[in-house]
Amino acid sequence: MIIAIDGPAASGKGTLARRLAAHFGLRHLDTGLTYRAVAAALLAQGLPLGDEAIAVEIARRLDLSHMDRALLSAHETGEAASRIAVLPALREELVRLQRAFAKAPPGAVLDGRDIGTVVCPDAGVKLYVTAAPEARAKRRTAEMLSQGKEADFASVLEDLKRRDERDQSRTVAPLRQAADAHLLDTTEMDIETAFRAAVDIVTAARAS
Numbered sequence: 495m496i497i498a499i500d501g502p503a504a505s506g507k508g509t510l511a512r513r514l515a516a517h518f519g520l521r522h523l524d525t526g527l528t529y530r531a532v533a534a535a536l537l538a539q540g541l542p543l544g545d546e547a548i549a550v551e552i553a554r555r556l557d558l559s560h561m562d563r564a565l566l567s568a569h570e571t572g573e574a575a576s577r578i579a580v581l582p583a584l585r586e587e588l589v590r591l592q593r594a595f596a597k598a599p600p601g602a603v604l605d606g607r608d609i610g611t612v613v614c615p616d617a618g619v620k621l622y623v624t625a626a627p628e629a630r631a632k633r634r635t636a637e638m639l640s641q642g643k644e645a646d647f648a649s650v651l652e653d654l655k656r657r658d659e660r661d662q663s664r665t666v667a668p669l670r671q672a673a674d675a676h677l678l679d680t681t682e683m684d685i686e687t688a689f690r691a692a693v694d695i696v697t698a699a700r701a702s
């Protein structure tokens with residue numbers, strides 16, 4: 495079975511995806527990391543973010559089993575990832591890797607922006623996880639502070655809104671809720687409540 499999870503930045507989709515994968519015995523791929531890994535490589539080598547051919551070349555060499563969220567979590571990496579995520583040939587290359595991961599047994603949970611709409615349109619269950627921008631900025635700020643990084647709520651909020659706008663308005667695979675996705679608004683939910691709600695949705699979908 496494939497579970498597709500999409501949603502805006504810091505909505506909690508990664509946390510849910512990880513826990514659902516463990517609960518249902520599936521593999522997990524955070525597809526945001528694939529965009530972050532390419533962006534981090536470009537930044538590290540001082541290469542331009544707009545050069546599609548170079549980005550595709552880096553994507554071809556990606557090893558999905560060696561992507562470390564901690565190493566790729568920097569705020570600037572997320573910002574650069576959303577800038578290169580508009581490049582069609584790069585998306586094509588990454589989607590190819592993501593689909594291959596999704597299809598291998600026993601199934602997988604993938605989270606990102608276009609999983610239910612583009613990467614796995616036939617997924618058994620689709621969730622669209624969201625929360626109010628202020629709630630998401632509060633979570634991301636707390637996360638950064640807990641990692642010993644500097645974080646200012648107002649600028650985190652501004653950055654998240656700008657990234658959401660870019661992700662929703664790009665021409666190729668924009669962030670949007672698939673017609674058959676279940677909406678999970680976690681603004682008023684803690685992690686445990688959101689997880690329980692997601693398990694109920696998946697369990698009901700598997701039974702039908």
Ligand SMILES: Nc1ncnc2c1ncn2[C@@H]1O[C@H](COP(=O)(O)OP(=O)(O)O)[C@@H](O)[C@H]1O
Nearest residue numbers: 503504505506507508509633637680683684685
């Ligand atoms: N429902 C929730 N309530 C409070 N904090 C949450 C909730 N879901 C996730 N978080 C926290 O918010 C931060 C961002 O969550 P994450 O799963 O990484 O989001 P995303 O993958 O959508 O960017 C993490 O620190 C996570 O522990």
Ligand SMILES: Nc1ccn([C@@H]2O[C@H](COP(=O)(O)OP(=O)(O)O)[C@@H](O)[C@H]2O)c(=O)n1
Nearest residue numbers: 503504525526527529575576579606607608
């Ligand atoms: N399936 C995906 C996943 C991420 N992305 C892009 O990659 C960026 C970083 O994604 P992420 O999931 O790591 O970001 P957070 O939500 O964790 O902050 C997003 O802002 C998107 O622009 C995408 O275009 N498609």
